[in-house]
Amino acid sequence: MRKIVIAIDGYSACGKSSTAKNVAKELNYRYIDSGAMYRAVTLYFLDHLVAITNSKEVEKAIREIQLSFRVNAKGVSELFMNGINVEKDIRKMRISENVSPVSALKEVREAMVAIQRKLGKDKGIVMDGRDIGSVVFPDAELKVFLTADILVRAFRRQKELLQRDDLVDIDTIVGNLASRDQIDSTRKESPLVKSADAFLIDTTHITIDEQVDEVIRLALSKMVGNRARSN
Ligand code: DC
Numbered sequence: 578m579r580k581i582v583i584a585i586d587g588y589s590a591c592g593k594s595s596t597a598k599n600v601a602k603e604l605n606y607r608y609i610d611s612g613a614m615y616r617a618v619t620l621y622f623l624d625h626l627v628a629i630t631n632s633k634e635v636e637k638a639i640r641e642i643q644l645s646f647r648v649n650a651k652g653v654s655e656l657f658m659n660g661i662n663v664e665k666d667i668r669k670m671r672i673s674e675n676v677s678p679v680s681a682l683k684e685v686r687e688a689m690v691a692i693q694r695k696l697g698k699d700k701g702i703v704m705d706g707r708d709i710g711s712v713v714f715p716d717a718e719l720k721v722f723l724t725a726d727i728l729v730r731a732f733r734r735q736k737e738l739l740q741r742d743d744l745v746d747i748d749t750i751v752g753n754l755a756s757r758d759q760i761d762s763t764r765k766e767s768p769l770v771k772s773a774d775a776f777l778i779d780t781t782h783i784t785i786d787e788q789v790d791e792v793i794r795l796a797l798s799k800m801v802g803n804r805a806r807s808n
Pocket of ligand 1: 589590611612613615616676677680681705706707708709757761
């Protein structure tokens with residue numbers, strides 16, 4: 578079967594990463610968490626006190642950031658920034674609270690999209706984010722857009738944070754998700770939008786396994802469709 582590009586976009590905490598990770602595992606594809614890249618840039622900006630209103634400072638900082646994904650012994654893809662594993666640090670609330678304005682910057686988006694396109698040039702990739710189907714891979718063979726009720730998303734995120742010993746109250750999480758939804762969907766650069774050709778999946782009442790099964794079913798139909806066309 579021919580390899581395809583699978584773009585999974587949607588709101589924060591809809592299960593995009595878990596779905597994408599599992600789909601990649603089942604298909605033996607590479608998984609790339611594009612949100613992790615924006616989170617890493619945010620970590621760098623916070624630690625180096627980069628003023629996001631100063632485009633010279635932003636451009637200089639971007640040049641100093643080297644990002645790479647490495648697969649660990651458990652087969653899980655992890656993000657390294659300038660040689661350091663940043664997976665833990667980038668999931669903290671302080672990053673979630675600052676990532677949307679950073680990811681709205683044109684300079685940041687251009688640099689990240691260039692890296693993402695390189696990673697997907699050989700296909701066989703599942704990438705999740707906000708603009709993967711609309712901007713990064715507009716020709717992706719399969720585009721999926723995930724959505725879910727905000728309270729359900731907030732409880733899922735709270736559970737995830739708790740597993741990392743980070744206790745955050747539900748109102749704070751709902752507030753953070755709502756404000757990120759708002760900034761991500763209304764920003765000038767590559768706003769979060771469902772492409773017309775993306776399949777919409779509402780994950781409010783379904784489990785991660787059901788989400789994964791649905792995406793794999795769609796992926797297989799695209800792969801077979803591709804093979805049929807190439808014959
Ligand atoms: O998927 P996530 O919640 O880890 O993403 C963190 C932030 O990064 C999100 O609020 C918006 C931004 N993002 C983006 O602008 N474009 C992407 N392709 C992925 C994430």
